[in-house]
Amino acid sequence: MVPHLITALAGPLAELERTVLNASPQIERWFRMQWQDNPPPFYSSVDVRNAGYKIAPVDTNLYPGGFNNLAPDTLPLAIMAATGAVEQHCADARSLLLIPENHTRNQFYLQNVLRLQQILKQSGLNVRLGSLNPEVTEATPLDAGNGQSLTVEPLQREGDRIVLPGFRPCIVLLNNDLSAGLPDILKGLSPNQNLLPPLHAGWAVRRKSHHFAAYDRAVGEFAQFIDIDPWLINPYFAAVRGVNFHEREGEQQLADAVSDVLKRIQAKYTEYGITEQPFVIAKADAGTYGMGIMKVTSPEEMVGLNRKARNKMSVVKEGLQVSEVLVQEGVPTIEQVDGGSAEPVVYMIDRHVVGGFYRINAARGRDENLNAPGMTFKPLPFAAPCNTPDCSDAVDAGVNRFYTYGVIGRLAALAASLELEATRPRASAAAPALA
Incomplete structure (x- = not known):
């Protein structure tokens, strides 16, 4: 179930895409076998960058908020x-409780909730919305700004289950990334009430470095299987702990990590004859919304940051202080849509790519973070009527280019499965480290 999407594509082609295209039957079987041992998250979205010489994920979200x-x-x-x-988690499920973010004034986000609610209802579920927002004390209608509205209700705890009045759901689906912490009301739920994703997938616990360590594992096997250099689909990275930007603690460790990753990138650039200047992206190891991110081209830039840069890097969503930083290989984008730098975002439910869109930002360069003010989105419609890549067509045909993007998205979902299993809390021992 791999969709093929139509959009204007430009830029040089990578031999990688032809290799993936030719190996598509073997790749599909490989994924089918992987899912048997590593069930994917309920849903996910993956930010993908195509640099022309490599195609790689740069972020994986387990609480996707752009279904609209x-x-x-x-x-x-x-x-x-x-x-x-749903059948995988509760085959006879009749009802599902969806817990959104507390963005009661963000109408674009509320439109995402409405679209997600529509999808779940059409899959045969009665869906109601429960809020973690302490300000929601009764059933509260919210205007989504598109002529539609939705109603959120305060969550209630009944023994070891989450309920609403007259509503005892089999599945509780989080569309709230738990950046503010793990709410007590969600702890210790009955195994008979499926909480998806699990609590340790929230940003209060999850780390991007754990995810990319798991991605290393998945890509290592995949790259060996189709005989490619894993670097072509995998960004280098390093994690730095004990950082305090306000107190300038950890600056030298950050500089050393930047130096190490830049050297590794430069070695690959030399190997492949790439003449661009390597760069890295330093970003908070937990969190989303494009906060706590900066582009770095030399180790010296991490020492003696000015006040503005320190303030930018020190705080992310929910006002959380940054003490752990991911130093990730920068992957520029060759794609432009409507005159702006663009990157595809691949959306998955379970093991299936279900669609995507381009994130476009005319105010940002090809080597910058596009998840920033000024961004717009352009949906990617299906190419009809086929559901398989066309090996007789050019590799840059939409049907084939987006097959490769779908492979990257599924590798990231597989990595998320490995990540969540490796970091799953265990009663008898601490979870094994991935990084």
């Missing part, structure tokens, strides 16, 4: 995928 940006003609596939995902 998907093209309407992707909905049938999303509904089918959601139906399969």
Whole structure:
């Protein structure tokens, strides 16, 4: 179930894409076998960068909040995928409790919740919305700004289950990334009430470095299987702990990590004859929304940051202080849409790619973070009628280019499965480290 998307594509082609295209039957079987041992998260989204010489994920979100940006003609596939995902967790489920973010004033986000609710309802579920927001003390209607509204209700705890009045759901689906911490009301739920994703997938616990360590594992096997250099689909990275930007603690460790990653990138650039200047992205090891991110081209830039840069890097969503930093290989984008730098965002439900969109930012360069003010989104509609890559067509045909993006998205979802299993809390011992 791999969708093929239509959009304007430009830029040089990588031999990588032809290799992936030619190996598609073997790749599909490989994924099928992997999912048997490593069930994917309920849903995910993956930011992908195509540099022309490599295609790699730069972020994986386990609480995707842009379903409203998907093209309407992707909905049938999303509904089918959601139906399969629900069957995996509670085959006879009749009801699902969806817990959104506390963004009661962000109408674009509320439109995402409405679209997600629509998908879940069409998969055969009664869906109601429960809020973690302490300000929601009764059933509260919210205006989504598109002529529609939704109603959120305060969560209630009944023994070891989460309920709403007259509503005892089999599945509780989080669309709240728990950046503010793990709420007591969600702890210790009955195994018979499926909480998806699990609590340790929230940013209060999860770390990007754990995810990319798991991605290393997945890509190592995949790259060996199709005989490619894993670097072509994998960004280098390093993690730095004990950072305090306000007190200038950890600056030298950050500089050393930047130096190490830059040297590794330069070695690959030399090997492949790439003449661009390597760079890294330093970002908070936990959190989202494009906060706590900066581009770095030399180790010296991490020492003696000015006040503005320290303030930018020190705090992320929910006002949380940054003490752990991911230093990740910068992957520039060759893609432009409507005159702006663009990157595809691949959306998955269970093991299936269900659609995607381009994040576009005309105010940002090809080597900058596009998840920033000024960004817009362009849905990617399906190419009809095929559901398989066309090996007789050019590798840059939409049907084939986006097959490769779908492979990257599924590798990231597989990595998320490995990550969540490796970091799952255990009663008898601490979870094994991935990084």
